[in-house]
Amino acid sequence: MSTTSTTKRARVVQLYCPEYDVTTSNFMITPSMEYNDVLVHVRASFRGHNLDDIRLCDINGEPLYDNDDSPSCFSAVVSGERILIAVGDERIRPEPELKVEMFLEDDSLPKPLRKLSREDRRNHLRSLRRADALPRLNILRLTLPHSDVISALTELDKANDYKMSRTYSTHASHRIITSNWHVKKMFNADLKCLATIAILSGATCGQSLVIEDMLIDAMLARRQRDGVTDGVSAEDAREVMLDLYSRAGGVGSVWPETKVNHTMGQRKEKKGAYEKAKKKEAKAGLEDTEDADVVARRSGQEVDKLAGRLGKARVPDDRVLESDDEDEDEVKPPGRKRWA
Structure with a gap:
């Protein structure tokens, strides 16, 4: 959609x-030029190419869109800017040389950065990056503390095949990457690589091109x-994360001590403790089930053995058991004995 420049x-x-x-x-x-008019005049300025x-x-290589709703809209270009033409x-x-900063809070926002949705956080970071281009600065802002990134990577490293296929599936990683970076395509990679990039995207929300x-x-x-070709x-991705946090002086960083961060941290800890308890309970239940199965199998085996012994000792139904007592008197019928 073409929009008319609002700059007078x-x-x-x-x-x-x-x-x-x-x-x-x-x-x-x-002021009368629309976006397509600008493109025509740009081509004319580079006649012969x-x-x-x-x-x-x-100047930071961020595309300028013909959309006033975009944080990087062409209509917001100001005099004195250096516009780069991509072919x-x-x-x-x-x-400009890249500068990396920790960006865990922003007083200009209506609510804490941590409580923003991925979309709102992404658009805010894109707006800041667009504003950097005016004074010709190139700043990348890290939106997660190093401690959160390390925690996420640790969980990823502990994941078994089942969890990799569910929690860290291709679809799940693409969904996170898309919401953080607003990209249509991503590198073709295995599950662990995509999951690692998804973690990286959370720390660099709205700044995909620099990270790519x-x-x-x-x-x-x-x-x-x-000497590989993969x-x-x-x-x-891990190398990039370490490089970024090292440049920003953010290795070992945590969320700032604020009421909101404290509350969210407690929720995260409770959730982690709950999930850990559930896993422990499930594991204990599995062990109890396994123990019960073992006992049942052993009991069954003992019953079978006993039944086998009893089966061998069992008297056939068509036989009458004779007494082993030699002193037993003869059984006499009742009544008097008649003499001939």
């Missing part, structure tokens, strides 16, 4: 196309180091 004044920006390494300064966007399929991005499926990497770049870089470095792995 003309804006003058700089255009740069990395594909051809060509720059156009003083490109003017008039194939720009049939192009995308406009800010085809080319991924535009950020120009880092995952690819980690994969290429591992390929060169180990795709992105769980090892790569």
Whole structure:
């Protein structure tokens, strides 16, 4: 859908196309221009180069959309910005150096960051990242403390095959990744890799492109180091997480001491304790069942043995048992004995 720019004044920006390494300064966007009009004028500015399929991005490589409801809408571009032109499926990497920060609370929000839905948190982080482009900053904000990430990774490492197929299924991981990053596709990977990336997405909500770049870089470095040719792995995702928290000085970090975080922490602990108790109870029940089965089998075996012995000693129904007592008197019929 095409939308008309809501900016009343003309804006003058700089255009740069990395594909051809060509720059156009003083490109003017008039108030009457719609998004498609801008694309036509951009192509005209780079006459002689194939720009049939192009995308406009800010200096951090974040796409600028023709949608005023998007946190990265083109209509919000201001004078003085440097707009990057992506050709085809080319991924535009950020120009400024990456800075990583811990971002566990924000007083500007109507409610604590931790209580926001994934969608609201994602859009808020995208808005912040878009605002960073104006002063030409490239900041990635970590939205989970290191302790939560380590806890999630530990649970993943302990998962058996059944839990991997249920809790960490491809569908479950894709659902988490999609809600955190709002992406349509993800790397083709095994269950453990996707589950690890899902954990990573929770810590980098709304900042998928930067993380995809880092995952690819980690994969290429591992390929060169180990001489392998596989795709992105769980090892790569863990390497990226460690790198990010190290850069932010957030290794070992926890949620700030606030009333909300304290309450949510207690709920999480109670839930964990409940799940642990249920697992212990289920395990104990299984052991009791197994013990009962063993006792039943043993009792059955003993009964069978006893029945076997009794079966051998049993008197046939067609025989009368004779007495073994030699002193037993002869049994006389009642009445007087008649003499002949």
